[in-house]
Amino acid sequence: MTEMQSHTLSILVENHSGVLTRVAALFARRGYNIDSLAVGRTEDPDVSRITIVAYGDDAVIEQVIKQLYKLIEVIKVVDLSKEEHVDRELALIKVGTTSETRADILQIVDIFRAKIVDVGSNTMMIEITGDGEKISAIEKLLRPFGIKELVRTGKVGLSRGPKDIVKEK
Amino acid sequence: MTKNSAEQMSGAKAFIESLKKEGVDTIFGYPGGVLLHIYDEIYKCDLRHILVRHEQAAAHAADGYARATGKTGVCLATSGPGATNLVTGIATAHMDSVPMVAFTGQVSSFLIGNDAFQEANITGITLPITKHNYLVQKAENIPKSIKEAFHIASTGRTGPVLVDITRDATVNEFKFSYPDKVELRSYKPTVKGNIQQIKKAAAMIAAAKKPIIYAGGGVISAGASSELYKLAELINAPVTTTLMGLGAFPMDHPLFIGMPGMHGTKYANFSIQDSDLLIAVGARFDDRVTGKISSFASGAKIIHIDIDPAEISKNVTADLPIVGDAKSILNDLLPVMAEKVTSGKTSDWLKRVNQWKKEYPLAYKDDGSTIKPQFVIETLCEIAPDAIVATEVGQHQMWTAQYFKFKKPRKLITSGGLGTMGYGLPAAMGAKVGCPDQIVFDVAGDGSFQMNSQELATLVANDIPVISVILNNGYLGMVRQWQELFYDCHYSHTDIVDSVDFVKLAEAYGALGLRVEKKSELKEAVQTAIKSGRPTVIDVRIDRGENVFPMVPAGAAINEPIDERKYGGI
Numbered sequence: 137m138t139e140m141q142s143h144t145l146s147i148l149v150e151n152h153s154g155v156l157t158r159v160a161a162l163f164a165r166r167g168y169n170i171d172s173l174a175v176g177r178t179e180d181p182d183v184s185r186i187t188i189v190a191y192g193d194d195a196v197i198e199q200v201i202k203q204l205y206k207l208i209e210v211i212k213v214v215d216l217s218k219e220e221h222v223d224r225e226l227a228l229i230k231v232g233t234t235s236e237t238r239a240d241i242l243q244i245v246d247i248f249r250a251k252i253v254d255v256g257s258n259t260m261m262i263e264i265t266g267d268g269e270k271i272s273a274i275e276k277l278l279r280p281f282g283i284k285e286l287v288r289t290g291k292v293g294l295s296r297g298p299k300d301i302v303k304e305k
Numbered sequence: 306m307t308k309n310s311a312e313q314m315s316g317a318k319a320f321i322e323s324l325k326k327e328g329v330d331t332i333f334g335y336p337g338g339v340l341l342h343i344y345d346e347i348y349k350c351d352l353r354h355i356l357v358r359h360e361q362a363a364a365h366a367a368d369g370y371a372r373a374t375g376k377t378g379v380c381l382a383t384s385g386p387g388a389t390n391l392v393t394g395i396a397t398a399h400m401d402s403v404p405m406v407a408f409t410g411q412v413s414s415f416l417i418g419n420d421a422f423q424e425a426n427i428t429g430i431t432l433p434i435t436k437h438n439y440l441v442q443k444a445e446n447i448p449k450s451i452k453e454a455f456h457i458a459s460t461g462r463t464g465p466v467l468v469d470i471t472r473d474a475t476v477n478e479f480k481f482s483y484p485d486k487v488e489l490r491s492y493k494p495t496v497k498g499n500i501q502q503i504k505k506a507a508a509m510i511a512a513a514k515k516p517i518i519y520a521g522g523g524v525i526s527a528g529a530s531s532e533l534y535k536l537a538e539l540i541n542a543p544v545t546t547t548l549m550g551l552g553a554f555p556m557d558h559p560l561f562i563g564m565p566g567m568h569g570t571k572y573a574n575f576s577i578q579d580s581d582l583l584i585a586v587g588a589r590f591d592d593r594v595t596g597k598i599s600s601f602a603s604g605a606k607i608i609h610i611d612i613d614p615a616e617i618s619k620n621v622t623a624d625l626p627i628v629g630d631a632k633s634i635l636n637d638l639l640p641v642m643a644e645k646v647t648s649g650k651t652s653d654w655l656k657r658v659n660q661w662k663k664e665y666p667l668a669y670k671d672d673g674s675t676i677k678p679q680f681v682i683e684t685l686c687e688i689a690p691d692a693i694v695a696t697e698v699g700q701h702q703m704w705t706a707q708y709f710k711f712k713k714p715r716k717l718i719t720s721g722g723l724g725t726m727g728y729g730l731p732a733a734m735g736a737k738v739g740c741p742d743q744i745v746f747d748v749a750g751d752g753s754f755q756m757n758s759q760e761l762a763t764l765v766a767n768d769i770p771v772i773s774v775i776l777n778n779g780y781l782g783m784v785r786q787w788q789e790l791f792y793d794c795h796y797s798h799t800d801i802v803d804s805v806d807f808v809k810l811a812e813a814y815g816a817l818g819l820r821v822e823k824k825s826e827l828k829e830a831v832q833t834a835i836k837s838g839r840p841t842v843i844d845v846r847i848d849r850g851e852n853v854f855p856m857v858p859a860g861a862a863i864n865e866p867i868d869e870r871k872y873g874g875i
Contacts, residue, residue, distance in 0.1 A: 206613070
């Protein structure tokens with residue numbers, strides 16, 4: 137048995153209502169855990185891309201992929217973790233500010249190349265994009281200032297280079 | 306997509322026209338509020354509709370029809386409770402990969418989500434038990450959905466598809482046209498096996514000293530029985546077939562070694578365990594077959610031929626997988642194999658297998674004082690060897706699997722995967738409707754039979770002469786057996802003796818009721834039933850304490866059966 141690790145599955149599906157339910161329900165009933173999930177349209181309006189991060193050994197992930205292919209509306213599944221790829225998450229963080237802390241926070245934002253997207257009298261909203269570790273790092277640094285709210289998207293990703301996953305066999 | 310007609314019609318009429326285009330001749334169904342438009346069209350058309358007495362039976366009948374004929378079965382139920390009553394039948398078909406299209410009515414599209422009267426989210430409910438399902442909310446989507454549903458149900462690994470149609474979609478009119486072909490970019494099942502893999506398989510088979518063929522329901526679905534037969538004779542290997550595969554290979558053939566697994570023959574299980582090559586064809590290594598998985602065929606290489614890639618290495622790792630249709634793959638394998646095979650290579654192996662066959666035969670004690678259930682099955686087989694035999698689920702099912710010597714596919718109609726009690730009678734009905742010229746038995750237990758006995762009314766009303774043979778021991782026998790063996794004889798809620806007079810029950814429905822209390826009465830009763838041409842119930846009072854043997858306890862290795870002599874076995 138190979139070791140348990142995190143896999144980023146990129147799943148192209150027909151853009152029909154209920155497809156996300158089918159994919160999510162498959163994970164639930166076969167006992168596979170979803171760590172994160174992101175879904176949205178692609179360059180083709182008839183196709184959506186679901187990116188799921190799941191944890192398991194190679195045999196489990198292989199079975200997950202085979203089971204996904206059994207869903208009629210699944211067009212293509214690629215385990216991005218098996219190839220060169222770029223993946224990103226996005227987070228919005230609302231952090232409490234005072235006149236004393238504002239400069240420190242701005243400096244952190246600057247270092248992380250994050251953005252201030254809203255400023256209130258005693259809060260600031262920060263937008264950060266990056267891999268999961270980067271987002272966790274800024275979250276850790278901002279925590280002492282008082283994080284009022286935080287939202288993170290699931291991971292999205294694409295393989296590097298010229299190929300696209302539909303045409304590749 | 307080309308248009309082959311363009312008549313203006315209602316969704317309900319389009320439903321009927323679409324079914325005709327698919328070659329449907331029979332629907333098992335039950336009307337209801339949202340289906341009134343469809344039933345009005347059924348009233349006007351010449352499709353055969355059989356009115357069941359419970360929607361569950363409609364699903365089982367469509368399933369039995371499909372298994373007996375190989376065609377896609379069709380059932381129809383109204384929204385809400387009608388639809389939920391189909392669920393057990395759909396799950397049964399799903400577990401056994403039976404091609405079926407289940408239609409349900411749905412409340413009008415503008416009411417969906419309002420908790421309307423008789424509303425149930427049946428596409429949500431059946432998500433995990435269908436191959437695919439559709440919610441159709443517009444009349445003009447009816448033809449395409451039906452075309453796709455039949456295509457998906459009957460190709461690849463076959464299975465049930467549900468089509469839920471809203472009431473307003475049946476009422477609204479549109480210009481009907483039926484698509485010529487299906488275009489689903491995301492659904493293209495593999496039929497032809499990879500030839501390199503097939504060549505490797507041939508080499509592995511040629512090199513094996515102790516090969517064994519393990520065939521399942523996939524052989525029957527693919528219509529690959531004659532290819533399987535040729536392969537077995539060519540390579541001279543013993544053949545074991547799963548419950549779903551019984552009849553895929555003639556059970557009276559010298560190479561046949563019975564069913565494997567929990568209630569399989571000892572010689573099948575010993576042979577599997579001792580083999581050096583297991584050739585799995587259309588079988589899925591179910592836990593009832595493998596027992597303790599780590600010790601299953603542990604000395605054997607495994608070739609796994611299956612239409613469903615997800616079955617490969619799901620339970621047991623395959624050394625050589627071949628994905629595709631069993632018939633196509635075996636047809637490609639046979640000529641390659643013929644060049645490589647060495648005659649006589651397996652003769653020592655067959656000698657050993659036959660020795661086990663002699664030493665541990667399938668047998669039961671019979672001193673003539675009671676009616677042994679195994680004797681009943683043997684008698685049925687003797688009187689009507691080519692009959693279709695549907696079963697319920699439990700001890701009688703296993704005795705049927707062991708003692709009825711099926712020689713052809715599509716003769717045993719049984720719920721293998723889900724194990725659905727109450728399946729047999731409506732499934733037998735579907736089989737008889739599909740194959741009216743064949744004798745059709747429902748071998749039942751007294752427990753199972755009571756789960757759908759209302760269908761006697763359907764049989765009588767539609768003149769469908771199914772013969773139910775109840776192996777009546779007054780127990781929920783299989784559970785009782787486990788209680789005897791593993792729960793210190795605590796017969797918790799399994800004694801149902803004399804709960805109903807089955808003869809009177811049959812008569813109340815207008816069927817023929819016969820009772821058999823002595824061994825000597827059995828043959829005549831069965832012959833009377835066949836001659837009568839009527840739906841018949843034969844209540845056979847069997848030995849109450851008889852157990853199903855051999856038996857491998859759940860979780861044990863399949864070559865470690867329990868010592869049945871302690872429990873009345875041989």
